[in-house]
Amino acid sequence: MRIALDAMGGDHAPGPIVAGAVQAVAADPELRVVLVGDQAQVEPLLAGAAGRDRLELFHCTQVVGMDEAAVVALRKKPDNSISRCWQLLAQRKVDGIVSAGNTGAMVAGGLFLKRFLKNVRRPGIAAFMPTLRGPCVLIDVGANISPKAENLFQYGVMGSIFVKHILQRPSPTIGLMNVGSEEQKGHDLAKETHALFNASSLKDQFVGNIEGRDINRGTADVIVTEGFVGNVVLKTAEGVFEFIIKMATKELLAALDTEKAKAQQALQNLVSRYDYSEFGGAPLLGIDGICIICHGSSGDRAIKNALGVAAQYARSKLNELIEQELAKSPVPDDGN
Amino acid sequence: MRIALDAMGGDHAPGPIVAGAVQAVAADPELRVVLVGDQAQVEPLLAGAAGRDRLELFHCTQVVGMDEAAVVALRKKPDNSISRCWQLLAQRKVDGIVSAGNTGAMVAGGLFLKRFLKNVRRPGIAAFMPTLRGPCVLIDVGANISPKAENLFQYGVMGSIFVKHILQRPSPTIGLMNVGSEEQKGHDLAKETHALFNASSLKDQFVGNIEGRDINRGTADVIVTEGFVGNVVLKTAEGVFEFIIKMATKELLAALDTEKAKAQQALQNLVSRYDYSEFGGAPLLGIDGICIICHGSSGDRAIKNALGVAAQYARSKLNELIEQELAKSPVPDDGN
Numbered sequence: 001m002r003i004a005l006d007a008m009g010g011d012h013a014p015g016p017i018v019a020g021a022v023q024a025v026a027a028d029p030e031l032r033v034v035l036v037g038d039q040a041q042v043e044p045l046l047a048g049a050a051g052r053d054r055l056e057l058f059h060c061t062q063v064v065g066m067d068e069a070a071v072v073a074l075r076k077k078p079d080n081s082i083s084r085c086w087q088l089l090a091q092r093k094v095d096g097i098v099s100a101g102n103t104g105a106m107v108a109g110g111l112f113l114k115r116f117l118k119n120v121r122r123p124g125i126a127a128f129m130p131t132l133r134g135p136c137v138l139i140d141v142g143a144n145i146s147p148k149a150e151n152l153f154q155y156g157v158m159g160s161i162f163v164k165h166i167l168q169r170p171s172p173t174i175g176l177m178n179v180g181s182e183e184q185k186g187h188d189l190a191k192e193t194h195a196l197f198n199a200s201s202l203k204d205q206f207v208g209n210i211e212g213r214d215i216n217r218g219t220a221d222v223i224v225t226e227g228f229v230g231n232v233v234l235k236t237a238e239g240v241f242e243f244i245i246k247m248a249t250k251e252l253l254a255a256l257d258t259e260k261a262k263a264q265q266a267l268q269n270l271v272s273r274y275d276y277s278e279f280g281g282a283p284l285l286g287i288d289g290i291c292i293i294c295h296g297s298s299g300d301r302a303i304k305n306a307l308g309v310a311a312q313y314a315r316s317k318l319n320e321l322i323e324q325e326l327a328k329s330p331v332p333d334d335g336n
Numbered sequence: 337m338r339i340a341l342d343a344m345g346g347d348h349a350p351g352p353i354v355a356g357a358v359q360a361v362a363a364d365p366e367l368r369v370v371l372v373g374d375q376a377q378v379e380p381l382l383a384g385a386a387g388r389d390r391l392e393l394f395h396c397t398q399v400v401g402m403d404e405a406a407v408v409a410l411r412k413k414p415d416n417s418i419s420r421c422w423q424l425l426a427q428r429k430v431d432g433i434v435s436a437g438n439t440g441a442m443v444a445g446g447l448f449l450k451r452f453l454k455n456v457r458r459p460g461i462a463a464f465m466p467t468l469r470g471p472c473v474l475i476d477v478g479a480n481i482s483p484k485a486e487n488l489f490q491y492g493v494m495g496s497i498f499v500k501h502i503l504q505r506p507s508p509t510i511g512l513m514n515v516g517s518e519e520q521k522g523h524d525l526a527k528e529t530h531a532l533f534n535a536s537s538l539k540d541q542f543v544g545n546i547e548g549r550d551i552n553r554g555t556a557d558v559i560v561t562e563g564f565v566g567n568v569v570l571k572t573a574e575g576v577f578e579f580i581i582k583m584a585t586k587e588l589l590a591a592l593d594t595e596k597a598k599a600q601q602a603l604q605n606l607v608s609r610y611d612y613s614e615f616g617g618a619p620l621l622g623i624d625g626i627c628i629i630c631h632g633s634s635g636d637r638a639i640k641n642a643l644g645v646a647a648q649y650a651r652s653k654l655n656e657l658i659e660q661e662l663a664k665s666p667v668p669d670d671g672n
Contacts, residue, residue, distance in 0.1 A: 212571025216579035235548025243552035
């Protein structure tokens with residue numbers, strides 16, 4: 001299988017991005033990676049790489065900046081690496097694409113092409129979150145800021161298939177992010193979504209409303225929410241994590257005498273294990289193909305993991321399963 | 337000054353609630369507390385308390401359960417301690433009320449009375465959040481699930497006055513919770529709110545959009561958001577905090593040899609310092625009077641702190657300042 005990798009996307013590109021690709025092909029003999037980016041910068045990084053014959057190069061001259069307004073940038077820079085990735089996918093020259101570049105541009109690139117899976121109304125981004133019982137998935141974290149209930153319902157269907165096959169959980173539970181656990185809680189969108197799940201074939205997987213503090217307890221394998229809330233939640237969790245590790249380090253260094261270094265190392269291990277950039281990226285579920293969006297700060301390990309998730313996604317034929325499941329659970333026609 | 341305290345509200349009531357009142361009157365010679373609750377349970381807890389003459393009792397026979405549906409409970413239990421607190425406030429027999437009971441019932445009790453400050457459209461709950469630069473305030477965390485832009489704007493005005501006088505920050509900054517820092521980001525509500533701030537006399541305090549990861553960095557003193565998002569953010573932050581402390585404890589106990597106990601104590605200190613229940617409760621801003629809502633798990637220290645915030649609120653005449661400021665910043669008429 002062949003995955004296109006945006007070699008120019010990310011805070012530290014292209015160095016760790018290319019390194020991640022080299023590690024990924026070394027780990028998976030069936031994987032081919034097409035590095036999309038500036039040949040002059042990328043090619044030297046491949047010198048002497050094991051599996052060099054499965055690392056291809058697709059030259060392009062432009063890059064969307066990490067903070068550029070996405071839609072404007074895509075229009076003004078036709079030869080940018082993100083658009084080139086999407087084009088390779090649309091032409092079926094690759095099975096999937098991976099980027100740690102501008103998230104808005106990655107999503108906009110996909111929405112422009114409008115190549116959604118059959119029966120999918122709107123794609124959503126599924127992000128991994130750490131819990132006491134292994135990772136769960138939060139969907140959507142920003143592809144669709146103001147969705148309808150049927151979008152949230154479809155996120156539940158897609159997220160559940162993703163978790164089942166990527167995290168190997170036979171019957172993933174689905175929770176709806178809300179402000180209280182009682183059924184009548186929340187805004188109209190939450191109430192309508194609640195009703196859709198309860199009337200669907202996913203009824204038995206649906207555990208109802210969950211609250212913010214339930215996320216890390218592992219109360220649900222898939223947590224469904226609107227893109228605005230999901231985005232804020234994901235970044236809040238990152239921020240709290242960063243804050244507490246900083247405060248705990250300070251506190252421990254002041255309190256300990258002989259085991260300061262060991263304590264620092266222990267916290268560092270915790271950070272590596274739960275670092276949001278290390279889960280292998282967030283898939284944009286619902287598009288016809290595979291699209292994995294990585295954290296801007298991704299290092300080589302995150303890129304390697306993301307390519308691994310893309311490969312596993314392709315092998316499990318997740319998109320066929322999503323289409324089949326959605327055909328079983330039609331949502332009301334919204335006229336779009 | 338006289339504050340009514342819901343002696344029956346909270347996971348551990350009435351024990352630590354009454355203890356908090358005893359500590360508060362001991363610390364503040366001008367404070368009188370009216371303990372609202374079951375006389376048979378409360379009175380014995382007051383035996384021998386210093387400042388007993390400033391601890392009054394208001395007997396009532398009913399309690400709203402922590403997980404009861406608020407509106408139904410208030411209707412079915414007319415002699416419940418939360419309604420009695422609100423009535424004492426409405427009759428101006430007390431300057432303020434404090435409860436660690438059912439949050440929904442506290443808010444609903446206030447909305448029923450509809451005694452808002454002049455020019456206030458809707459009250460909002462302001463919750464303290466820890467940051468690297470001392471606490472900030474997040475408003476609204478659940479009083480108004482689906483607000484309009486003018487409500488969010490007024491939350492900024494009220495939150496800023498609260499922070500200025502309670503946290504002693506001469507010119508508090510105000511940020512709008514959003515999914516990106518650029519002005520054009522977010523849903524319609526965010527864009528409209530952004531425009532209202534920029535056209536107002538608070539323009540210079542307004543730092544624009546902030547993201548979830550900025551909260552704990554102390555990027556803004558006041559963070560404005562809709563009740564749905566604020567509630568989810570607050571509870572997510574609590575959950576991540578709990579999760580990381582648990583994981584860090586485990587990691588440190590495994591990694592250290594001789595200083596395990598010191599490390600555990602250090603983390604415990606961190607928890608006490610940043611525990612969300614220890615900030616002294618969340619004011620419901622915009623009502624005519626003072627209303628402080630405490631975390632259900634509040635212990636005596638949290639209750640003491642909340643009574644302290646209520647007293648400082650009364651002394652600073654914050655509600656007069658809020659009315660004056662809102663008169664300077666009229667919002668479009670919404671027909672309500």
